[in-house]
């Protein structure tokens with residue numbers, strides 16, 4: 001026993017905490033953006049006329065949902081050198097995280113597209129809207145409304161999942177906790193601090209989501 | 225005579241099934257053509273071919289003198305308004321925004337001009353008080369009247385109605401038919417797929433009876449209802465008369 | 467250098483068994499704890515409801531990896547006891563699963579209408595009897611299918627135990643990789659094995675879902691691991 005919780009003991013390490021938090025944020029934000037783009041591609045594949053393309057889309061989603069992210073990260077990290085590409089830890093983590101998140105994004109976007117009634121496309125076409133205009137004025141606003149909440153959940157999931165990057169030597173927040181903890185033997189304090197960083201990030205997403213949602217979706221504008 | 229729409233032996237197939245079998249007809253300006261016939265005979269498909277929601281496999285459609293082809297479809301759609309059985313209003317837009325979207329986006333008209341016209345149209349369909357409501361807050365009859373205003377706001381030369389009252393509660397059918405009667409009085413050219421025989425008799429200038437992808441009878445509504453020339457039309461009309 | 471990969475099959479198979487056992491244990495403890503939290507969430511006392519809410523929100527906003535680090539490295543320092551990687555991993559998995567399961571169980575209980583409670587009370591059943599004989603049998607239909615999703619998530623999360631040195635499936639794959647040519651074949655094999663296990667479980671879950679006509683896999687969103 002005899003362990004006293006004293007935050008002061010880890011003050012010297014707070015400088016590196018900011019860098020670590022910056023990496024966590026950069027990794028998560030980039031992975032979210034990339035996985036939305038990839039996910040949109042896969043969601044479109046899953047609506048394709050070709051059976052083969054539909055199968056590829058569905059298989060991608062199943063593989064990503066059923067394989068641990070850690071294993072995917074190791075594959076990306078270690079496969080690079082085997083085939084002659086050297087990836088930095090950060091890039092490997094970004095690729096692995098994006099590929100994995102894309103599987104979930106694809107499902108979210110697909111559900112959003114399904115929620116747009118076929119009659120919406122017909123009405124827009126009948127009014128002479130071009131394909132691009134139909135997407136911009138009719139389809140996208142409706143998809144956005146459906147995916148808004150699950151998208152927020154996925155953003156949080158990516159932030160939490162980015163902690164696994166520590167396993168391939170990215171110096172983000174989880175890695176900070178482990179390194180500082182094992183040099184200072186103050187694991188309780190480092191845990192509390194790291195947990196607070198993640199809590200703040202996740203709750204910021206939650207609050208932002210509520211605020212933006214209130215602003216964007218006026219009452220009554222719900223899809224049937 | 226002044227033809228607005230000409231169908232020249234058009235053929236429409238879904239896979240190997242022929243849905244429209246060499247259908248020909250000419251619609252002149254000011255005509256109100258009511259299409260009747262059993263379910264699945266291709267009435268909706270006929271309308272959908274006119275504005276290119278379906279592609280035809282044979283024959284030719286021309287609208288105001290120009291052939292309806294994939295490359296000219298944009299120009300045709302600008303001048304043809306369509307009203308659907310299930311309204312298909314945009315759920316994320318208010319009634320007013322629904323009506324204003326296409327004139328602003330497709331016809332590139334100034335917002336002020338469009339809004340003035342839209343407000344006048346809401347007056348006409350007797351919905352001025354619901355202008356800022358979302359579709360989910362409107363009854364079926366109200367939604368359909370917004371849909372009519374939406375079609376009118378693009379100043380179409382031809383209006384197509386596909387069973388506009390079939391999805392409505394009986395007590396709101398009258399409101400929609402009332403608006404359609406007003407439009408008829410203005411001398412608009414209209415194609416109306418309907419099971420409302422009373423409406424066809426009162427308002428229609430012409431009635432087309434279709435069966436199995438063909439036009440079986442085409443003539444004056446009252447005459448056809450009183451004395452159908454063919455056995456199939458007689459059976460159908462007596463079945464929906466009750 | 468050629469490696470006789472098949473020679474490693476028994477090792478891998480045993481490791482897969484260990485992973486399943488670890489995940490199952492974490493899930494089981496998590497489900498029991500989650501049920502307790504769900505009851506607190508539905509309690510009459512506001513303070514208990516609030517505590518339960520903070521509990522679920524906390525574990526859902528903190529990565530399981532740092533929880534595992536804390537259980538393994540931190541708890542022995544704080545309490546002065548030895549903790550094995552297995553215990554640390556199980557506790558971390560259970561904590562995380564309990565917060566998700568509390569939501570699942572709460573949804574299950576709430577899916578049973580008020581009328582059922584009232585009818586049971588009117589018939590003279592105690593609250594516990596009501597739970598046991600009336601609510602639980604109905605709620606289970608709603609709870610079971612998404613629990614499959616939680617189990618899959620837990621199974622994927624169990625791979626993190628390798629980071630604190632517990633030799634389960636992932637760690638075994640890494641060790642095989644070290645003792646062979648260091649290529650990524652063992653890693654691909656890992657991915658395939660995890661996929662097969664989880665896919666089989668999710669097919670089973672799908673069958674459950676069809677059978678009960680209700681519920682949804684919970685790991686569709688917000689549960690990457």
Ligand SMILES: Nc1ncnc2c1ncn2[C@@H]1O[C@H](COP(=O)(O)OP(=O)(O)OP(=O)(O)O)[C@@H](O)[C@H]1O
Pocket residue numbers: 238243261262263264265266267268269270
């Ligand atoms: N996209 C499609 N693919 C295949 N078949 C179709 C498609 N759309 C319509 N059909 C078929 O074409 C036939 C004609 O359909 P249509 O909707 O034009 O009939 P209708 O006369 O409008 O009938 P109703 O009175 O029931 O509306 C039907 O047998 C229908 O099953």
Ligand SMILES: [Mg+2]
Pocket residue numbers: 267268269386387
């Ligand atoms: Mg029809």
